[in-house]
Amino acid sequence: MRFFHTADLHLAKPFGRFDADTQAALRTARLDALRRLGDAARAGKAEFILIAGDTFDAEAPPSKVVRRALDVMGDYPDLQWILMPGNHDSLAAVDLWERIERDKPENVILALTPEVIEIGDHVAILPAPPSVRNPGVDLTDWMTDALTSKRFRIGLAHGGILDFGSEEGTVAVIRPDRAELSNLDYLALGDWHGQKSITPRTWYSGSPEADSFKGHAEAGALLVEITAPGDVPQVTPVPIGQFDWRLLALDFFAGTDPVQQLTEALPASDRDKTIVRFEATGRLGLLEQSQLRDTCKQIADDFHYFEAIFDRLGIEQAVDDLDLIATGGALRAAADSLFEATDLQGRTAEDVQIAQIALTHLFHISQQEPSQ
Incomplete structure (x- = not known):
């Protein structure tokens, strides 16, 4: 039977x-x-x-x-x-x-x-x-x-x-x-x-x-x-299912290639039937974070749905990264202020996280071509 x-x-x-x-x-x-x-x-x-x-x-x-x-x-x-x-x-x-x-x-x-x-x-x-x-x-x-x-x-x-x-x-x-x-x-x-x-x-x-x-x-x-x-x-x-739901929780640390780490974790085929939620944790430098965000933006349309969450990804603090934003002027002053606010001393974890997110966005925007 x-x-x-x-x-x-x-x-x-x-x-x-x-x-x-x-x-x-x-x-x-x-x-x-x-x-x-x-x-x-x-x-x-x-x-x-x-x-x-x-x-x-x-x-x-x-x-x-x-x-x-x-x-x-x-x-x-x-x-x-x-x-x-x-x-x-x-x-x-x-x-x-x-x-x-x-x-x-x-x-x-x-x-x-x-x-x-x-x-x-x-x-x-x-x-x-x-x-x-x-x-x-x-x-x-x-x-x-x-x-x-x-x-x-x-x-x-x-x-x-x-x-x-x-x-x-x-x-x-x-x-x-x-x-x-x-x-x-x-x-x-x-x-x-x-x-x-x-x-x-x-x-x-x-x-x-x-x-x-x-x-x-x-x-x-x-x-x-x-x-x-x-x-x-x-x-x-x-x-029976048509759609493949993938939760990718990846932990990053400075000095590694986050783009390669993400690429290796993603499915290579049937992306149009894949729903992805990507959660980034750990710490990366500003340049590495920018490269990772750019990659997510470039590949998002390959998938039926792609969501990237960076709220828990910290910044590996490196003053040299600020020079890539600006070497002087109001933009550099803003970057220095945000960088200072990422220090936990005298601040709440929530305030530090907000400063990290803002500094990451500032860096990312500064690296975009004028036409973008």
Whole structure:
């Protein structure tokens, strides 16, 4: 018996921190992930796809997004899609689930109550749909006493595991040994956005499309194969995501080549599908900082999104660097004043950081060609 396990698509997620073009591309990628899931499930000869909550990012997603999601699922009539509410689209979203119930294609099954859902003559799905965003109790308790005859027992839940936590900051209440305690062949979980095995029978699938710089495993879904009831599942991660999110936290020190260090850390290919947050720490001379900033400006358009943060990059104090700004006049006086203000003695760390940033900008501007 084979099926696909996914969760946390968060369709219509706003991605408010990004520019409008990036927001639109990321929202489109999440909707496209449904089609990639269907294609991958077909290729893996899966019988059905479990979505363990948070298909939608909010209780009232745009009507057009709901329609398009259902249309994509309907394009795979040979697959059954089992949808369960999560934290973001809990059962409190009455209008949403009534709309889905009314408009869904025949191959979509809604898991809206803690009751056994029979798939064919050999599979039993045991869902634990969240009634509200943070139920505060372990909704999987009922699975222990659920009667399923000799079928495969597949649990479906959304939330944090005790001693592990929750992606959304809600109370983590699901027992880590739920699958073993309730005689489940597999427990499909949603909420944590990275793929993670809790036990050989209990997995978070993670989101099929990355949505943060948290360093989760490669975004995708899980192909689960179980030979017979009671056997340990064979779980295979299947990459699904379009975008590669990279957090580059690089520490610099004077005397090294910061441009080379950054270049070696960046991906050489598929940059148009890469989202980069570059955080610089350590200390560099003014000239090195200027070269690093220029490089970031030059390569930014190679990537779908590139953000460089220099707030924590200190200045390696060298008076000679000030001569590159100016050797005299008002500009040099300003540089000397800022340089003096970068000394911690008698100043707060915040004031020193402001002075460092200002001096770095002054140096950088002074090195630009007049036409720039």
